[in-house]
Amino acid sequence: MKITKKDIEYIAHLSRLEVDDSLVDKFADQVSRILQYIDKLKDADVSGAELMSGAALDTNVFREDIAHIPPGPSVTLANAPERDDDFYIVPKAVG
Amino acid sequence: MQFHELTLFDARKLLDAKEISSVDLVTALLKRIDDCDGDIKAYITVDEKGALAAAQKADDRMANGESTALLGIPLALKDLLCTKGLTTTCASRILENFVPQYDATVVEKLKDTGAVILGKTNLDEFAMGSSTENSGFHITRNPWNFDYVPGGSSGGSAAAVAAQMCTASLGTDTGGSIRQPASHCGVVGIKPTYGRVSRFGLVSYASSLDQIGPITRDVRDTAIMLNALCGHDPRDTTSANVAVPDFTTALDQYDAQGLKGMTAGIPKEFLAVKGLDPDVEKAFYDSVKQLESLGVAVKEISLPHTDYAVAAYYVIAPSEASSNLARFDGVRYGYRDTESTDLIEMYKKTKSKGFGDEVQRRIITGTYALSAGYYDAYYGQATKVRSLISQDFSRAFEGCDIIVSPVAPTPAFKIGENMDDPLTMYLTDIFTLSTNMAGLPGISIPCGHGKTGLPIGFQMMANRFDEMALVRAAYGLEQALDLKKQFPEM
Numbered sequence: 104m105k106i107t108k109k110d111i112e113y114i115a116h117l118s119r120l121e122v123d124d125s126l127v128d129k130f131a132d133q134v135s136r137i138l139q140y141i142d143k144l145k146d147a148d149v150s151g152a153e154l155m156s157g158a159a160l161d162t163n164v165f166r167e168d169i170a171h172i173p174p175g176p177s178v179t180l181a182n183a184p185e186r187d188d189d190f191y192i193v194p195k196a197v198g
Numbered sequence: 199m200q201f202h203e204l205t206l207f208d209a210r211k212l213l214d215a216k217e218i219s220s221v222d223l224v225t226a227l228l229k230r231i232d233d234c235d236g237d238i239k240a241y242i243t244v245d246e247k248g249a250l251a252a253a254q255k256a257d258d259r260m261a262n263g264e265s266t267a268l269l270g271i272p273l274a275l276k277d278l279l280c281t282k283g284l285t286t287t288c289a290s291r292i293l294e295n296f297v298p299q300y301d302a303t304v305v306e307k308l309k310d311t312g313a314v315i316l317g318k319t320n321l322d323e324f325a326m327g328s329s330t331e332n333s334g335f336h337i338t339r340n341p342w343n344f345d346y347v348p349g350g351s352s353g354g355s356a357a358a359v360a361a362q363m364c365t366a367s368l369g370t371d372t373g374g375s376i377r378q379p380a381s382h383c384g385v386v387g388i389k390p391t392y393g394r395v396s397r398f399g400l401v402s403y404a405s406s407l408d409q410i411g412p413i414t415r416d417v418r419d420t421a422i423m424l425n426a427l428c429g430h431d432p433r434d435t436t437s438a439n440v441a442v443p444d445f446t447t448a449l450d451q452y453d454a455q456g457l458k459g460m461t462a463g464i465p466k467e468f469l470a471v472k473g474l475d476p477d478v479e480k481a482f483y484d485s486v487k488q489l490e491s492l493g494v495a496v497k498e499i500s501l502p503h504t505d506y507a508v509a510a511y512y513v514i515a516p517s518e519a520s521s522n523l524a525r526f527d528g529v530r531y532g533y534r535d536t537e538s539t540d541l542i543e544m545y546k547k548t549k550s551k552g553f554g555d556e557v558q559r560r561i562i563t564g565t566y567a568l569s570a571g572y573y574d575a576y577y578g579q580a581t582k583v584r585s586l587i588s589q590d591f592s593r594a595f596e597g598c599d600i601i602v603s604p605v606a607p608t609p610a611f612k613i614g615e616n617m618d619d620p621l622t623m624y625l626t627d628i629f630t631l632s633t634n635m636a637g638l639p640g641i642s643i644p645c646g647h648g649k650t651g652l653p654i655g656f657q658m659m660a661n662r663f664d665e666m667a668l669v670r671a672a673y674g675l676e677q678a679l680d681l682k683k684q685f686p687e688m
Contacts (some may be wrong), residue, residue, distance in 0.1 A: 116546075137559075138566070141512060141567075144509045158637025179299075184531070196540070
């Protein structure tokens with residue numbers, strides 16, 4: 104699979120990345136080569152194979168429905184880049 | 199013998215005999231870090247004050263008659279594990295000033311048992327890499343030869359143990375990130391079975407593959423560390439609620455019975471891999487002969503889907519990463535770009551300024567593999583191949599107790615050698631990543647040195663939750679090879 108500069112810009116947008124102009128060509132070339140290698144997966148005979156999305160034991164996990172006291176904003180917001188008391192501050196999201 | 203040279207087991211004996219104190223031990227290791235880490239750069243953060251305070255507390259507990267396996271023992275932690283009040287960077291600029299408000303379960307366990315945390319070790323950013331060159335802060339050097347990489351992603355943790363700058367350390371392994379640096383640095387590293395060790399508080403890279411494990415000077419110390427780390431944790435839903443044996447009894451088992459009755463399988467597909475270094479091949483077969491002399495029956499086995507493993511892994515791991523790393527958007531923690539005027543722009547600029555190239559490359563690859571129109575062909579296909587790889591192992595373990603192989607196709611490579619070619623770097627994971635896909639345990643122990651003088655590791659893999667077989671066989675091979683006293687001259 105050949106990935107173009109435009110593809111990288113589009114995927115970067117989906118990923119919410121702003122790839123530096125100086126890197127777009129390099130990424131297009133490197134990701135193309137990675138995907139070309141990955142394309143060998145198409146040769147694998149997977150007929151009848153199950154999807155395996157994880158390696159955990161196939162058991163359901165339950166816990167008692169007991170309320171715990173949350174740690175509160177002084178803890179949960181301690182690393183906020185910008186905050187106003189108990190709220191995160193972010194740039195304007197709606198017009 | 200100097201204090202920094204002590205294994206965990208020997209340090210415990212001296213502490214219990216009151217011949218040394220934890221403060222003595224920690225002071226010696228801090229001095230060692232001061233002397234050596236300027237060259238090696240294994241650590242990102244050294245917590246001198248916290249370590250000495252914890253050592254004093256451990257000494258007080260010992261004065262009251264307490265003794266646990268790790269009480270007063272100085273350890274280093276990969277900087278991907280959350281430590282309350284101590285910066286946790288993931289070797290990323292995006293988390294440069296991140297101070298967790300809680301401890302990872304493994305950190306909590308270590309602290310409760312009285313272990314001393316010396317500091318946080320370097321890694322490839324968010325554990326994405328095989329050389330520790332992708333750190334957002336600095337490159338770590340191989341203690342055996344400073345021109346070479348220590349391996350990765352837990353390169354700092356392996357280098358710190360090899361250079362005797364901690365008694366033991368913790369790493370994490372998503373595709374070989376404990377075993378490969380352990381191999382390159384000449385120390386012992388084990389990736390336990392998926393679910394054996396809680397991942398709560400481990401910053402996720404690829405959640406279905408990540409697993410925490412110890413890196414130690416020898417196999418006995420590995421058994422001791424496993425005892426401290428393993429066990430069910432309700433805070434991690436993938437944590438397995440299965441019984442945990444006393445792993446040190448595997449050493450007694452070896453002492454009593456040797457390795458008689460064990461069968462080891464050699465996957466023919468692994469040894470057919472192109473680019474296998476002749477020194478690695480020789481060290482591998484020499485070790486196999488040693489196993490045979492210890493009574494292990496050796497046979498050839500087949501893992502027929504090996505050729506697809508790297509491709510499937512490099513779909514699954516980046517796919518999970520592209521989802522996991524979306525959280526670093528500048529809102530709740532970490533770096534934020536302050537020049538942006540709208541939210542989307544802020545997300546984009548924050549992430550692209552905060553993440554290094556390899557992290558962005560994997561996010562892009564993963565997003566592509568999960569995007570509309572490509573999902574089935576890439577992610578769907580890879581998860582089916584994953585189940586075939588897992589079945590290959592299940593079938594193989596019907597006829598053997600352990601599977602043996604090299605850890606990496608070559609000894610450590612030179613710094614900078616593979617940096618412009620991510621695919622070549624990915625291919626070096628060929629022998630290790632299948633166990634992560636199948637959720638199996640794997641161990642690397644030193645088995646020789648190449649012509650360059652750099653160490654070579656020997657890998658053993660076992661069935662799910664059969665770390666006992668690994669500890670027993672690795673301990674046997676370690677005794678036979680008698681390499682454990684070899685450490686780099688500093």
